């Protein structure tokens with residue numbers, strides 16, 4: 001079953017009428033991880049921002065993003081606010097930007113939970129500790145009293161994953177969630193995403209430049225170039241038999257560079 005279906009998505013900048021994403025259609029299957037890959041500037045982030053309704057005011061979108069029987073592109077900002085977080089949860093590249101720098105992790109966590117669920121403070125705290133335990137955050141009470149700048153990037157991404165576990169959204173969208181992390185944290189955070197999929201059956205859209213990570217995590221892959229989809233398919237099929245010349249280039253470059261992910265594993269094993 002598809003949780004989300006995007007069809008004929010077009011995104012453009014009204015200031016100069018530049019088309020950023022064109023004629024993009026893809027489906028996101030339940031309990032599966034759909035990866036979006038492609039060179040920098042190909043429109044990956046703009047696509048997921050359109051799904052989430054978080055574009056700059058000068059950006060316009062047309063087409064369909066079907067989710068629970070409604071076109072997300074036609075929803076009021078009030079409706080989208082309700083969908084974001086509770087139903088579609090976004091994890092960004094920079095964990096720090098997701099948290100209010102002037103609040104402790106505890107108050108940010110609580111604020112997000114109370115916006116999205118009806119529960120008492122005691123229930124919220126129980127849920128917070130439970131979800132932190134699930135992503136193996138040690139000394140959760142100590143972490144909760146800290147401010148974002150006192151925690152590492154890996155820790156903040158782990159907290160975001162804990163938050164998503166507490167909210168149980170229909171889809172998690174992760175836009176390069178490991179890019180700004182050191183090698184060991186990257187490895188650990190990818191493993192947390194693996195667990196999200198395997199243990200909790202979470203449906204995901206995962207954007208990454210690291211094809212090693214994509215191959216390990218994704219079930220289905222969408223390849224974008226210059227704002228358009230150039231290829232899509234089950235991950236092993238696309239990796240083993242890429243049809244489009246750009247996909248062939250991506251896959252071959254990766255082979256030539258060696259598999260980053262294997263390197264990561266080595267580094268972690270030797271750490």
Ligand SMILES: Nc1ncnc2c1ncn2[C@@H]1O[C@H](COP(=O)(O)OP(=O)(O)OP(=O)(O)O)[C@@H](O)[C@H]1O
Nearest residue numbers: 013020038039040041042043044045046047056059
């Ligand atoms: N705020 C913005 N306003 C206008 N145009 C934008 C804006 N952000 C991005 N763009 C345009 O959209 C294009 C696609 O950007 P996008 O951020 O989706 O790329 P991306 O595939 O996510 O790249 P990267 O891998 O570097 O994150 C960019 O080349 C840029 O021209």
Ligand SMILES: [Mg+2]
Nearest residue numbers: 044045046175
């Ligand atoms: Mg991007």
